Amino acid sequence: xxxxxxxxxxxxxxxxxxKIIAEKPSGIIYHPGQAVDVSINKPGWEGEKRSFTFxxxxxxxxxxxxxKTYPSHHGVTEQLLSxxxxxxxxxxxxxxxxxxxxxxxxxxxxxxxxxxxxILKQLKKDNxxxxxxxxxxxxxxxxxxxxxxxxxxxxxxFINILSGETIxxxxxxxxxAELIKKHINNYTKYFYLCGPDPxxxxxxxxFQSLGIDNNFIVKEGF
Ligand SMILES: Cc1cc2nc3c(=O)[nH]c(=O)nc-3n(C[C@H](O)[C@H](O)[C@H](O)COP(=O)(O)OP(=O)(O)OC[C@H]3O[C@@H](n4cnc5c(N)ncnc54)[C@H](O)[C@@H]3O)c2cc1C
Numbered sequence: 001x002x003x004x005x006x007x008x009x010x011x012x013x014x015x016x017x018x019k020i021i022a023e024k025p026s027g028i029i030y031h032p033g034q035a036v037d038v039s040i041n042k043p044g045w046e047g048e049k050r051s052f053t054f055x056x057x058x059x060x061x062x063x064x065x066x067x068k069t070y071p072s073h074h075g076v077t078e079q080l081l082s083x084x085x086x087x088x089x090x091x092x093x094x095x096x097x098x099x100x101x102x103x104x105x106x107x108x109x110x111x112x113x114x115x116x117x118x119i120l121k122q123l124k125k126d127n128x129x130x131x132x133x134x135x136x137x138x139x140x141x142x143x144x145x146x147x148x149x150x151x152x153x154x155x156x157x158f159i160n161i162l163s164g165e166t167i168x169x170x171x172x173x174x175x176x177a178e179l180i181k182k183h184i185n186n187y188t189k190y191f192y193l194c195g196p197d198p199x200x201x202x203x204x205x206x207f208q209s210l211g212i213d214n215n216f217i218v219k220e221g222f
Contacts, residue, residue, distance in 0.1 A: 002090040003028060004041060005063070010083055013066055017111065017145055018080060019055075020065045022089055028063070030054050032118035034096035035220075038065070040079055041088035049092055050076040053114035057121055063091075066145060068111035097220045098194060103187050104216070106134045107175060107203055109195025112222050113145050116192065124153060131187035133157040137175050137199065139164035159183065175199070177206040184210075193219040 003025035013019045030036065037049040056064035069077040098115040100123065106116045113136060123129045134154055138144050140162060150158045161171035161179065171179060180191075180203075191212055193203055200221050207217055 002039075002092045005089055005091060007083055007085055007087050007089065008062060009085055010080075013145055015142055016069050018065075018067045018069060020067060020080065020083070020089075021056075021062050022064075024056075024061060024063050025091060028091065028094065030058060030094045031099055032057060032122040033098035033100065033115040034094055034118075035115075036094045037092035038076075039090045039092065040076065040083070041090055042079065045076070045079055046090065048076050051095075053096065053118065055114055055117045055121075057118065057125070066111070066114050066117065098192065098218055101218060102189050103130050103132055104190030104192060105180065105183055105188055106132065106192040107137070107180070107195075108134070108193075109137045109175075109199040110139075110143065110222075111145070112193075112195030112199070115194050115220065117146060119192075120150075120153060129153060131157070131185070133159065133183050133188075135159045135161060135175060135179065135183065137161045137163070137195065141165065141167055141170070175203055175206070177209050180206055181210060189216060191217050193217065195222060197221050 005023040005025050008021045010018055010020050035051045035053040038052050039046055039049045052065045052067055054063060055066045067077060067080060069081050071078045100119045108116050161175060163174055166172050
């Protein structure tokens with residue numbers, strides 16, 4: 001049976017990413033990095049399930065999602081734009097391949113940052129951020145989710161790369177094998193990857209060219 005939860009707040013995190021906070025249903029169990037299939041309790045939309053990753057932690061008294069919206073798809077994320085506190089969501093199955101295994105480099109494209117938001121929140125809580133690094137790929141600076149927070153959390157271990165604009169202090173282009181190699185050091189054991197399929201395909205080829213063992217790659221496609 002799906003959980004039915006009321007939305008507590010909806011706000012914009014960037015120009016097209018919503019932060020949605022909802023009631024935490026009793027009995028739900030998830031670990032940082034996991035997602036859940038969500039549908040909207042609105043006539044005609046109850047059966048339209050889409051996957052979103054928890055950006056809250058299991059112990060939080062609420063659940064949170066950061067959701068990039070695509071009005072042009074005329075799908076669920078367009079509908080989410082019209083939701084208000086008191087509207088309801090169904091939460092279906094919890095699942096997900098990404099979980100923290102040890103220090104390494106997180107590589108995210110766009111909304112693919114969401115599992116890493118949860119994992120890094122947990123690491124901060126556990127005082128275990130250590131030498132982890134984050135390479136975050138976006139089109140423009142305005143697309144970067146949570147930039148200030150990652151700057152505070154990771155300092156020089158937070159690397160932004162922008163494909164759509166050139167800004168001093170930000171890498172330019174797409175994530176390349178050279179960029180990954182530049183950030184590998186003695187502490188790098190795992191490579192975490194999440195983003196849209198074309199980015200995943202490209203970065204996985206870079207992993208191959210760098211001779212990275214599949215056992216040390218943790219990934220999920222959006
Ligand atoms: C495990 C997992 C976790 C995820 N977690 C998150 C998360 O935390 N945050 C987040 O933002 N995203 C996340 N995603 C991605 C998210 O699920 C999708 O962005 C979302 O399903 C899009 O739903 P939608 O109904 O708006 O659009 P879609 O389901 O993409 O599209 C609806 C319809 O529009 C049509 N369509 C598709 N593409 C286009 C196009 N380019 N132009 C016009 N029409 C089109 C298709 O006919 C489709 O049926 C996750 C995905 C996975 C697999």
